[in-house]
Amino acid sequence: MSQYSGFERKIAFILTKFPGLKSGVKKLYQRVNYLRYKKNYNFKSDYSIKRLALKNKESYFGYYDKSPINSTNEYIIFQSTNIDTKSMPDPKIPVDMVVYNVEHDSYEVVGESYTYNWQQGTKFMWIDEYRFIYNDFDESRKQYISKIYDVKTKETKVIDFPIYDCFEDKFAISLNFEIVRADYSYSNLGLKIDWEDNSNDGLYYIDIKSNSSKLIISLEDIIKLNYKETMKGAKHKFNHVMISPDGTKMMFMHRWFLNDGRRYDTLYVSNVDGTDIKIVSDDDMVSHCFWYDDTYIFAYLRDKTMGDKYYMLDINSNKKEPIGEGLIDKFGDGHPHVNGTNIIFDTYPDKARMKSLYKYNYTNKKLGEFLESFDFYGETRCDLHPRFSFDGKKVFFDSVHEGQRGLYMMELENN
Structure with missing residues (x-):
C-alpha cells in the first residue's frame, strides 16, 4: 500500500512542532519510499485526457476554486510560461495569457502578466460569459493592478x-x-x-x-x-x-x-x-x-x-x-471543488509520488493517478488543483507527469 498511513500522518503532526526538523525528515522519508514503491508508469486513467498548451511551452491555470472554461464551454483560459517551472517565478519575465477556442482547436495569446506564482497564477477567473480578469503589475506606477479582457471585443480594461x-x-x-x-x-x-x-x-x-x-x-x-x-x-x-x-x-x-x-x-x-x-x-x-x-x-x-x-x-x-x-x-x-452534489478532490503525492483524482458523491470514483517527480517540490510543486466545468462534464487539472507543467482537460460526459 503506497498511501501514507494514519500512524505516519500522526508522526508528521507531531513534527509540526519542530518545523525545521520536519522539512528535512519529510523529504528524506519521501525519497526512501519512492525508491521502494515507484511505479513503472507516469499516469493512469480510463478517461480521455487532452493537454492544453502552446507548442513547446509549459502551461497551467492556477487554483482549484475557479474553472478555466467559460460557462458556454467555448473558451478555455490559461497561463503559458516562458521559464522552466522547476525554478521559482521571475517577476522580470512575464507569463502569457492564452485563450483556447474549443470549437476551432486554436490558441491565441491575448496579453501578458509580470505578477504571478505557480500555485495561483495571476488569479485568473471568468467574471461573465466572455470576460475574465487577471492580475498584473504596472511598472511605471510601481503598482499592482488587474485587467479585464473581453474575448469577443478583444478590449482590455484596467483596474487600479x-x-x-x-x-x-x-x-x-x-x-x-x-x-x-x-x-x-x-x-x-x-x-x-x-x-x-x-x-x-x-x-x-x-x-x-x-x-x-x-x-x-x-x-x-x-x-x-x-x-x-x-x-x-x-x-x-x-x-x-x-x-x-x-x-x-x-x-x-x-x-x-x-x-x-x-x-x-x-x-x-x-x-x-x-x-x-x-x-x-x-x-x-x-x-x-x-x-x-x-x-x-x-x-x-x-x-x-x-x-x-x-x-x-x-x-x-x-x-x-x-x-x-x-x-x-x-x-x-x-483540494476540493464542488459541482452540485459532486465533489472532486485530489491527493498529495503518495509513497510512489503519485497524486490521485477522485470524484465523490457518497461513494468514491477514482479518475486517475499522476506522477510528480522530485524536480517539482516545495514552492515549485504542482498540485493537481482539480476544477469542474460549469456543466460538470469536464475536469481540468494541472500536472507534471510528462516532465513539464501542463493544464489538462478530462472528459467525464461519456463515462
Missing part, C-alpha cells in the same frame, strides 16, 4: 488594484500579495514588511465599477476579536478569500506564524462589506475550503474532538459534520 476573488463584474476582495506565503505571493515591489503594523493592512473591497478600494477588515481587527497567547510577537496575514455563490458573504483565513515556524489558522465568514464577522473554525488548523452553497462550506480542517478530516460547516449554526468518513478522509488533505 489587484484582486483575490471576484463577484461577476461588480466587486472583488483583495489582500496584501507581498505577505502571503512565498508560493502564493507576488514580489514585484519587494517591500520590506512591517510585521508590527497590523492596523493598516488586511482585506480590501474593490468596487470594479467605480475603480475604487477601501480597507474593510484589518489584521488588527481580527487579532482584537479573537486574541490568543500564541499571537504575541507572531507574523499575521490573511489568505484564501472566497466569495459565496450569491455574492453576499466571504470566507477568509487568518494565519499567524511564530518565529520557530509553527502556524495557526482560524476560519472566518463575514458579509462582503466586512460586517458581521463570525468564527467558523478555531481549532488551530484550516486547510482547503469550498463553498458548497450559500449556507455550507466544505473544508479540510481540524476538530480537536473528531480529528483532521473533511467537514461540512453550517455558517449559521456553526455545526460541523464529518463527510466521507472511511472514504475521502483516509487520503488526508486535498
